[in-house]
Amino acid sequence: MTQHDDELEVPAAGRETRAGAPRSGAPRTARERARAELTREIKEEARRQLTKTGADGLSLRAVARELGMVSSALYRYYPSRDDLLTALIIDAYNALGETAEQAIAGAGAEAGAEAGGAARAQWLAACHAIRAWARANPQEYALIYGSPVPGYRAPEATIAPAARVPLAFVGVLARAAEAGELAEGPAAPDGAAAGPPAAPPLPAELGKQAATLLAALAAGPAWPAVPDGAEAPKLAPEVLTRAVIAWTQLFGMVSFELFGQFVGSFEPADTLFAYAVASLAAFAGLR
Amino acid sequence: MTQHDDELEVPAAGRETRAGAPRSGAPRTARERARAELTREIKEEARRQLTKTGADGLSLRAVARELGMVSSALYRYYPSRDDLLTALIIDAYNALGETAEQAIAGAGAEAGAEAGGAARAQWLAACHAIRAWARANPQEYALIYGSPVPGYRAPEATIAPAARVPLAFVGVLARAAEAGELAEGPAAPDGAAAGPPAAPPLPAELGKQAATLLAALAAGPAWPAVPDGAEAPKLAPEVLTRAVIAWTQLFGMVSFELFGQFVGSFEPADTLFAYAVASLAAFAGLR
DNA sequence: TGTACATCAGTGAACGCGCGTTCACTGATGTAC
DNA sequence: TGTACATCAGTGAACGCGCGTTCACTGATGTAC
Numbered sequence: 001m002t003q004h005d006d007e008l009e010v011p012a013a014g015r016e017t018r019a020g021a022p023r024s025g026a027p028r029t030a031r032e033r034a035r036a037e038l039t040r041e042i043k044e045e046a047r048r049q050l051t052k053t054g055a056d057g058l059s060l061r062a063v064a065r066e067l068g069m070v071s072s073a074l075y076r077y078y079p080s081r082d083d084l085l086t087a088l089i090i091d092a093y094n095a096l097g098e099t100a101e102q103a104i105a106g107a108g109a110e111a112g113a114e115a116g117g118a119a120r121a122q123w124l125a126a127c128h129a130i131r132a133w134a135r136a137n138p139q140e141y142a143l144i145y146g147s148p149v150p151g152y153r154a155p156e157a158t159i160a161p162a163a164r165v166p167l168a169f170v171g172v173l174a175r176a177a178e179a180g181e182l183a184e185g186p187a188a189p190d191g192a193a194a195g196p197p198a199a200p201p202l203p204a205e206l207g208k209q210a211a212t213l214l215a216a217l218a219a220g221p222a223w224p225a226v227p228d229g230a231e232a233p234k235l236a237p238e239v240l241t242r243a244v245i246a247w248t249q250l251f252g253m254v255s256f257e258l259f260g261q262f263v264g265s266f267e268p269a270d271t272l273f274a275y276a277v278a279s280l281a282a283f284a285g286l287r
Numbered sequence: 288m289t290q291h292d293d294e295l296e297v298p299a300a301g302r303e304t305r306a307g308a309p310r311s312g313a314p315r316t317a318r319e320r321a322r323a324e325l326t327r328e329i330k331e332e333a334r335r336q337l338t339k340t341g342a343d344g345l346s347l348r349a350v351a352r353e354l355g356m357v358s359s360a361l362y363r364y365y366p367s368r369d370d371l372l373t374a375l376i377i378d379a380y381n382a383l384g385e386t387a388e389q390a391i392a393g394a395g396a397e398a399g400a401e402a403g404g405a406a407r408a409q410w411l412a413a414c415h416a417i418r419a420w421a422r423a424n425p426q427e428y429a430l431i432y433g434s435p436v437p438g439y440r441a442p443e444a445t446i447a448p449a450a451r452v453p454l455a456f457v458g459v460l461a462r463a464a465e466a467g468e469l470a471e472g473p474a475a476p477d478g479a480a481a482g483p484p485a486a487p488p489l490p491a492e493l494g495k496q497a498a499t500l501l502a503a504l505a506a507g508p509a510w511p512a513v514p515d516g517a518e519a520p521k522l523a524p525e526v527l528t529r530a531v532i533a534w535t536q537l538f539g540m541v542s543f544e545l546f547g548q549f550v551g552s553f554e555p556a557d558t559l560f561a562y563a564v565a566s567l568a569a570f571a572g573l574r
Numbered sequence: 575t576g577t578a579c580a581t582c583a584g585t586g587a588a589c590g591c592g593c594g595t596t597c598a599c600t601g602a603t604g605t606a607c
Numbered sequence: 608t609g610t611a612c613a614t615c616a617g618t619g620a621a622c623g624c625g626c627g628t629t630c631a632c633t634g635a636t637g638t639a640c
Binding site for chain 3: 318322
Binding site for chain 1: 340341342343344429432433434435436437438441446449487489490492493496497500528529531532535536537538539540542543546547548551552553558559561562563565566567569570
């Protein structure tokens with residue numbers, strides 16, 4: 001499976017030939033170029049079909065048909081249907097992750113002028129970008145945040161891409177903490193004036209879980225979007241926990257909107273969404 | 288379709304014979320009893336299979352096989368696969384709705400002694416009951432709150448059962464409003480002492496949507512769990528909107544837990560869940 | 575209470591479809607000398 | 608630069624499977640007189 005995962009992205013190149021050293025960089029021979037291109041085309045056609053049929057309607061034969069190939073030819077590129085699905089899932093996570101990261105980068109640049117509130121602007125931008133992406137790519141969204149495809153078990157290779165969005169949010173909070181833009185620090189449980197979120201204190205077990213996760217993040221190689229600092233910034237468990245809650249609210253709302261739970265009530269959901277996102281940014285401590 | 292929906296629950300009884308008047312009540316003849324029973328058994332076997340295969344793995348042939356019938360025989364009971372699915376969906380919505388309603392009723396009874404906070408206890412009880420049901424019936428949960436089954440369009444008959452949970456929550460809030468248990472009334476935008484939620488004011492459009500929905504609820508026949516009062520209780524648009532946000536958070540969190548987005552971080556999610564639910568109850572104004 | 579007829583449940587065969595995957599094969603592309 | 612061999616992409620047929628739905632049928636259950 002690990003071998004496959006490598007092949008999914010850059011199929012022949014990046015693999016060792018039997019005789020020589022591993023090849024580097026981009027494909028060189030016509031064969032390798034053709035292979036890389038077809039691997040991409042198959043994935044794109046599969047994504048196109050996903051749009052119409054949903055995750056488990058995805059059919060290798062239909063993809064091959066549309067590409068003018070015979071179905072068995074696909075097995076030169078993806079060893080099974082599940083591997084093709086995995087590639088689509090990874091792509092979707094990455095696309096959404098990049099969307100969020102770019103929104104944050106963009107909001108950071110814009111809001112650079114004003115002194116405070118930059119982190120809040122980034123947070124809101126990420127939320128709105130995520131919603132927009134989900135609305136533009138509902139089937140890909142459903143693929144990663146909908147009910148799991150029965151019989152399919154996501155391989156480890158999906159974990160890192162799946163973490164990009166949460167990590168992006170954590171990055172925003174970390175920068176906010178450094179810049180002193182959080183309404184409530186870990187040691188200041190009740191700053192009355194500025195309107196801090198009125199949430200109950202963390203239960204012990206929850207605080208431990210949050211601390212463990214923070215430690216893992218700090219130790220991990222992929223602390224997000226915090227330029228160069230070898231040390232991961234400190235973040236209070238309270239803040240992380242509230243961010244997680246805001247995160248679940250965000251995706252709960254997007255899912256409800258996409259999956260039709262709002263029909264007949266809060267539609268269009270734009271205003272509700274903006275209000276909710278702003279409320280939960282405040283809840284997370286951003287001001 | 289409307290005719291079918293009637294048949295799904297009480298198949299032969301409740302329909303008119305060609306010659307006479309509509310039959311009333313429970314099935315009388317052996318045939319009618321057998322029919323009602325088999326209709327139920329088919330649905331239950333289908334639900335059992337759902338547990339293993341997921342929504343679109345549901346197969347009429349497999350259900351028939353398990354019941355020792357020939358597949359075509361099922362068409363005497365459900366005119367198509369989609370109708371069977373619809374029956375399962377309606378059942379799931381009703382089961383979850385009833386779970387929530389009973390939790391509320393139970394918490395109401397228990398907390399009847401203490402003066403205040405009854406509504407808050409009911410709210411929390413409903414949230415925990417919903418999560419427990421979802422964990423106990425993950426496939427049924429996925430059926431109604433997961434990604435929509437491609438090619439299936441939910442008929443109108445699902446709307447009312449789907450509304451039970453949100454209506455139950457609204458009922459709790461309505462009673463809380465009457466009892467003066469809400470932290471923030473519609474006319475009191477900033478009660479400083481009691482720790483009101485620090486949320487931005489409602490945008491105009493959102494207030495209008497909420498008001499429209501409230502009016503529809505008041506006019507509708509199914510104002511929930513408010514004993515007898517012909518007039519629907521008044522609820523501030525702000526309160527309704529925040530409740531909707533809490534509602535999306537609840538289901539977002541349950542979905543994340545069930546669909547595996549928490550693996551490796553906040554698991555077990557019990558403490559996180561309790562904390563989140565309490566926080567958002569406060570956000571909705573319950574104290 | 576008994577008979578004649580109508581209704582209905584369940585059968586078994588069939589239609590027509592689509593799927594994932596394997597396998598022996600051919601022809602083209604690449605490599606080593 | 609040219610030839611001999613190895614690698615690889617794509618073909619076409621096949622295996623074995625399962626599905627939803629239709630239809631003419633039989634036998635049992637129900638109803639009217």
